[in-house]
Amino acid sequence: MVKITDVARHAGVSPSTVSYALSGKRPISEETRRRVEASIRALGYRPHAGARALASSKSNVLALVVPLRAGIHVPVVMQFAVSVVTTARAHDHDVLLLTQEEGEEGLSRVADTALVDALIVMDVQLDDPRLPLLRALERPSVLIGFPAEPTGLTCVDLDFRAAGELCVEHLAELGHRVVALVGSAPEVYVRRTAFAQRVVQGFTAAADRYRLSSAVHPCAASPAAARATAERLLREQPALTGVVVHNEPVLEPLVDAFEQLGLRVPEDLSVTAICPRELAESLRVPVTSVALPSAEIGARAVELLMGKLDGAAVDESTLLPARLTRRASTAPRKLP
Amino acid sequence: MVKITDVARHAGVSPSTVSYALSGKRPISEETRRRVEASIRALGYRPHAGARALASSKSNVLALVVPLRAGIHVPVVMQFAVSVVTTARAHDHDVLLLTQEEGEEGLSRVADTALVDALIVMDVQLDDPRLPLLRALERPSVLIGFPAEPTGLTCVDLDFRAAGELCVEHLAELGHRVVALVGSAPEVYVRRTAFAQRVVQGFTAAADRYRLSSAVHPCAASPAAARATAERLLREQPALTGVVVHNEPVLEPLVDAFEQLGLRVPEDLSVTAICPRELAESLRVPVTSVALPSAEIGARAVELLMGKLDGAAVDESTLLPARLTRRASTAPRKLP
């Protein structure tokens, strides 16, 4: 293995000069820098990560905790993960993958052993059991999602409450008076997952504000559940003309089910969704939607973390604004 | 930060005794072990990962390279990743996540800096550009998938060739004479992704052996493409009665498309798939399938790597046997 002393000897300088040439933490003459760089290339030198971590107390690794539970939409998780890795690499960091299963013990393990410098936690619940630990940890962390009590934590997410409101407002402005929210799987609510709760809050608040008749239906992530939900909606709210869907895997089967039940989208029923843009665009009838910007959220999480690692004061709360894009699935209510 | 010398002092032993008590690499008296463990707990000691890696030249971290390209089915990738992480943790290792994008440079970076002890590479192409590097690397690796020339590499995968054969054999034995393979997205074949190619080989070989009339159709991962493929199949092979689907996102829309075109499954058309078991079971008509055991493959990859890290001689090639499960989507051919 080539080490820093080998490079130093080859370049005719001291090891510290090589180190500084690499880190840029002190000025190096043009001439010396060139020699050092040439030697590094000639010898194929790569600094040893462990030695670096030991000497500098920085591992340049971030932990990413991904959820693996019922009701979460896997492609969205992957998009997050990829954007976290990509952004982290742009900041010269790597990403260690942890599963939710490892729980609090996993978090303290990687933090306390200095395996990672900082942590990103996904799928936060309103009353997440990991919060006290994250607050106490000596390493910075960023949550993707807002718990009920975010004080002392750094959180980033789409403004899901606004997303729920925007969908209802859009439907209300199109003249719809009876609306429903088809939400995530029941387990997601049982766990009090933050983002799901906030959509419900936004939906309900806006529906009340506009004096709409409204209902909320959790829905499991299967075509069968989608069909059952569609049937139930029509039974319980026969005058229904507006639906908000916050459940990716169910969006397409739900629209299909409505059409099979004789409701044309958007002629008889307007549908809006909160989901990744690509999904909304990919349906046979492109769906009016509030985009879920996974890549942006992941990138933002990493950047916040980099700020904290640099000792900067960063915003405790980053709510990415919800924006609604009109597509073919919504239309003014037909007058009876 | 609590360090090993603190623990040693607290327990009244030497640092090496603490180290050995932790690693079990030499016998420790019951009495001493108890004292050491008590001190570790009392002080909340956690060994510093970097210091460990430096002294032992083992980081206890594996690299996992995940694909992010068109035509790969994201949930399957996540299943792999999760099973790799879970299995790695069972062997006291962590997992560093790399994206395909980082390419060969990313592999040598994490290997040469000793950030990781070993690597797992997914989405291998028949003539993967990373193979020479992986062969030359001083650290062990395992490929998920078989390249054209696997000599000198350790590979694990489902026996996709056998999977393709099994599906055809099953159809042939049910009396079907005209069959088609609906494969992965065209890009996947352009890249010569190993598993997709092998399915085609198995499908074709078995069809020839049984003297079936057969055709292969790559298909993009969208409902629209599924529908177009269904129409094309019926146009080009009007006597078609058996279909093999090797394309997860397309399975359900394809079956729907066939039914809308007036073909009942399985009465008019028998459908088999190569896909995760859960997907095959979840359709309205459960699909006869060869299961893609992602979790098993991921676990096996980690175990092979652990063997190699322990200096064991492991099989160069691990082909998990393909097994076909009959479900409701296949039936004997109706006689005309």
Added chain:
DNA sequence: TTGAAAGCGCTAACAA
């Protein structure tokens, strides 16, 4: 602008 040298916290060879 550069060099010398003291650690960073741990493991493992050597010695007892």
Added chain:
DNA sequence: TTGTTAGCGCTTTCAA
């Protein structure tokens, strides 16, 4: 069964 000690390869302070 245990202790002593020499590194592991790098960063960073101190000194020039």
